[in-house]
Amino acid sequence: MNIVEIIIFLAIGTIAGFAAGLFGVGGGVIIVPILYVVFTQMNYSSEVVMHLAVGTSLATIIVTSISSLIAHNKNAAVIWPVFRNLAPGLIVGSFFGAGIAGLLAAAQLRIIIGVFALWVAYSMFVGAKKIVDQNKILPSTAKQVFAGAGIGVASAIFGIGGGSLTVPYLNSYGVIMQKAVGTSAACGLPIAIAGAVGFMLFGIKEQVNVINSIGFVHIYAFLGISIMSFFTAKLGAKAAHVLSPAVLKKCFSVMLFIVGCFFIFKGLL
Template sequence: MELIIYLAIGAIAGFAAGLFGVGGGLIIVPILYVVFTQQGYDPAVIMHLALGTSLATIMVTSISSVMAHQKRGAILWSVFKNLAPGLVVGAFLGAAIADKLPSAVLQLIIGLFACWVAYRMFKGAQQAQSISQQLPSTGKQLFAGTGIGIASAIFGIGGGSLTVPYLSKNGVVMQKAVATSAACGLPIAIAGALGFMVFGRSQAIAMPHTIGYVHLYAFIGISVMSFITAKFGAKVAHALSPAKLKKCFAVMLLCIGTYFIVQAAQAML
């Protein structure tokens, strides 16, 4: 039953990764939080375990999603090269920061962040894309990548929730923003997962089937299925209009954000 649950999570997360360029983390984290809670893990580290495992699975999901988007020539590799160094450094630092934060605080931060991004994306869907907008200089992109990397590790995501709005705001067509975001998810996931393994190693002794804050069985089950379904999500992404894609993205984020805010409020009361 446990394996079936992880496979189901992977199927949903993989499709979301291809569709929204988010790496599936915004779906994986809340579901894993519920699953790990039911399995009786220490409440103090459940959120950390969900975040670390999410980032580990995104390593595999991103590869599948990138392959699908690359076939359509939608990835802006020049932008990826500018963002990647900052993403790597930021993601590792983000894991270190997350390790020091209480579970309830992480839930509240993630919930508020998701709702804020949902609002920004839904508002942006009502506005026409400005073709006059251009991406910032290489240095500013590197700086932005660092910030995205830090936040992504704390949120256990592939960075799509930040990378997609960042690129879209700077004149990149939504489909290309999603595709490039999928590529950016790989360095974030690798650096972030390694960080959670390193900083959570003191907790690993008390948790079976884990390396630091990464649950091995969940990682394998989710990764296998998400690799298969990510290509279908990417196919749907290219069939939808940019406005519809933004609205779908916003609705998903709003649901996840509300869930975590409620969980954080209950934990703090």
């Protein structure tokens, strides 16, 4: 690994960390597309580049989520009872989601991630001006566990911290944007741990031959991104409590739209 690659990984961490704190998404929507480009330029096999980007993204989200979680918790923005209900499903779902991703071809994975990102972008942009009905009641504990499992499976496949699903899910049940983002940051931790372990194990099983990696997790990229994202996630979390919910949703949707178009384009090539 040369100095240019080190600088690139640190830069990715700076941007992704801020996004993680701001949007509660773990930074995966930023990390995955950039790592895809970087790993491609490093001449890794096209069959493993996408899986390597997703697995490494999940590993970095472990650190990012901790930093973002601490910052949001200081602002009393984490709903811990909801986190405890979602966590079991998130862990199981993320592990199996990693296995499902390992069975998909690289092009299929790119298109699936792209379509998902566009759908979430549209949903968030349309709902940006909607007023959250805070009189709504969250579903039962059992239903939250099942919701967590679904979020976990999807998050592992997409290499994200779950914010793209957790935030709108909580919004739909009357949780205001700031608390939805804060709780999503907490949920990103079990997703990232279970998903990263899954990608490492399934990557080892597939006998992935990539220097400086454990399965589908690139060690140097993980370290470089994690170091910077740990600090910048706190800055993003502070910004999240300054901006209005409508502005947050619009920024979030624009970012996801760009990512979605990128992956669909790459998947169809």
